[in-house]
Amino acid sequence: MRRKKTFISATVLITLTVLTAVLLLRGQSLSQLAGILRGLQPGWLVLGLGLMLAFVGCEALCSRLILSRLGHRVGYPQCLGYSFTGFYFSSITPSATGGQPAQVYYMSRDGVPPAHGALDMMLIAVCYQVVIVVLAGAAALLRPGLVAQMGTGMGLLLLYGGAVNLALTAGMLCLMFLPGAARRLSGWVLALLTRLRLVRRPEFVREKLERQLEEYRAGARCIKANPVLTVCLLGITFVQLTAQFAVPFAVYRAFGLTGHGPVEIIAAQSLVTLAVASLPLPGAVGAAEGGFLRAMAIFFGLGLVTPAVLVSRGISFYTFLLVSGGVTLLVHLRRRSAATPPQADQKREPRGNTGQAAA
Numbered sequence: 001m002r003r004k005k006t007f008i009s010a011t012v013l014i015t016l017t018v019l020t021a022v023l024l025l026r027g028q029s030l031s032q033l034a035g036i037l038r039g040l041q042p043g044w045l046v047l048g049l050g051l052m053l054a055f056v057g058c059e060a061l062c063s064r065l066i067l068s069r070l071g072h073r074v075g076y077p078q079c080l081g082y083s084f085t086g087f088y089f090s091s092i093t094p095s096a097t098g099g100q101p102a103q104v105y106y107m108s109r110d111g112v113p114p115a116h117g118a119l120d121m122m123l124i125a126v127c128y129q130v131v132i133v134v135l136a137g138a139a140a141l142l143r144p145g146l147v148a149q150m151g152t153g154m155g156l157l158l159l160y161g162g163a164v165n166l167a168l169t170a171g172m173l174c175l176m177f178l179p180g181a182a183r184r185l186s187g188w189v190l191a192l193l194t195r196l197r198l199v200r201r202p203e204f205v206r207e208k209l210e211r212q213l214e215e216y217r218a219g220a221r222c223i224k225a226n227p228v229l230t231v232c233l234l235g236i237t238f239v240q241l242t243a244q245f246a247v248p249f250a251v252y253r254a255f256g257l258t259g260h261g262p263v264e265i266i267a268a269q270s271l272v273t274l275a276v277a278s279l280p281l282p283g284a285v286g287a288a289e290g291g292f293l294r295a296m297a298i299f300f301g302l303g304l305v306t307p308a309v310l311v312s313r314g315i316s317f318y319t320f321l322l323v324s325g326g327v328t329l330l331v332h333l334r335r336r337s338a339a340t341p342p343q344a345d346q347k348r349e350p351r352g353n354t355g356q357a358a359a
Contacts (some may be wrong), residue, residue: 018319020289036255036307044254048315051243053251057123058240059083062233063103066120069222069229072112079335082106084327091321092282100125106331115215122219126176127237129169135241138276139267146268146298154294157275164278168228175216176223183213189336231271244316245269248292251312252299260299268295289313 060079067074081323082103090099104117112120140147140158147155175182186209193199208351223230289309296312297305 033307033310036304037255037311040254040311041256042254044250045311045315048247048250048254048312049319051247054243055240056080056083056087056324058236058243059086062127062236062240063120065229065232065236066123066222067107067116069226070116070119072116074107074110075110078110081327081331085322085331087320088324088328090316091324096277102328111267117217118215119218119222122172123222123233124237125218126169126172127233128241129165129172131234131237131241132195132270132274132277133162133165133169134246135238135270137163139270143264143267145211146264146271146295148211149298150271150295154272154275154291157291158271160277161275165274172216175213176220179213179217179220182216186213215321241270242266245273247316248296248299248308248312251308251315254311255304255308257300257304265296265299268298271295288317326343 030296057080060076060083063079063082064074064076067079085106085196086099086103088099089102090096092098100118100121103121107117107120108114147158151156187206189198190202190205190209194202199205245266246262246269248269249262252260252265272288272295276288276291292303292309292312296308300308
């Protein structure tokens with residue numbers, strides 16, 4: 001069943017990619033486009049690839065910090081493998097739903113209990129949501145002209161994306177720090193869905209919700225016991241997202257353009273990401289390119305924005321989709337080393353009593 005879902009998601013991704021390419025290249029002179037791309041400055045393109053490597057590497061660093069605090073000696077290369085795996089499966093599944101389960105699975109193959117792997121992913125997800133809302137909110141407040149220049153369509157998508165991300169962030173924080181209110185609210189929603197016959201097995205769903213609530217309670221205990229860790233995770237996530245949002249600036253300079261600084265372009269990209277990331281599309285393909293065309297025309301101009309979206313998305317998504325796919329294959333084929341079994345560390349009490357909290 002999992003392979004079937006992966007095949008369907010990959011087919012949808014390929015179909016969306018082909019349709020997006022057709023729409024982007026419609027009316028474009030291929031010879032002129034090729035001439036523009038030949039004139040790019042390669043050093044800036046290499047910087048763009050480096051920024052994406054930093055994006056993946058920062059998540060790996062977060063995982064290593066969390067897992068080490070939970071008592072697991074997992075090396076940075078292993079964590080990097082988990083992050084590439086998460087990037088790959090997030091890219092080919094709607095709303096990035098496949099990334100975290102895949103990472104938890106491969107962590108469990110290396111001896112990390114699923115409860116600890118899920119806690120790792122949950123803390124990273126909370127930090128990601130908090131930072132992206134803060135960055136995009138700051139961009140909207142400090143650069144209100146950007147939102148106006150993006151047009152009505154992007155404005156509506158921003159409202160949708162902002163509402164979804166705020167709800168997700170508030171929901172995660174509520175689940176972590178207000179467990180009683182979260183249980184009552186989830187119970188009320190489940191009862192309503194059962195009454196409307198949208199849920200046919202309420203006992204099964206209630207059990208699943210209870211497990212999820214326990215994971216969030218464990219996350220809250222981990223954060224309270226390790227405040228310095230929380231600050232570090234938020235700081236690393238800030239660097240991670242800033243690196244990703246800076247890719248269009250590297251592309252901007254690769255085209256030999258000047259006049260706009262990195263802060264403006266990073267702000268615009270954060271707004272585009274907020275607007276399209278919540279759409280139920282694999283890798284936000286189609287929506288991300290459309291949002292880029294609308295937002296980045298401000299900086300690249302109408303004549304260069306189409307080549308710019310091809311290069312920028314080629315770096316930040318399609319190239320790293322291929323790279324992460326290759327790394328995922330290596331991670332899948334890699335046999336666990338018997339020399340350093342992680343299970344031995346599970347008996348050790350984690351610092352800050354987080355192991356008991358997460359168990």
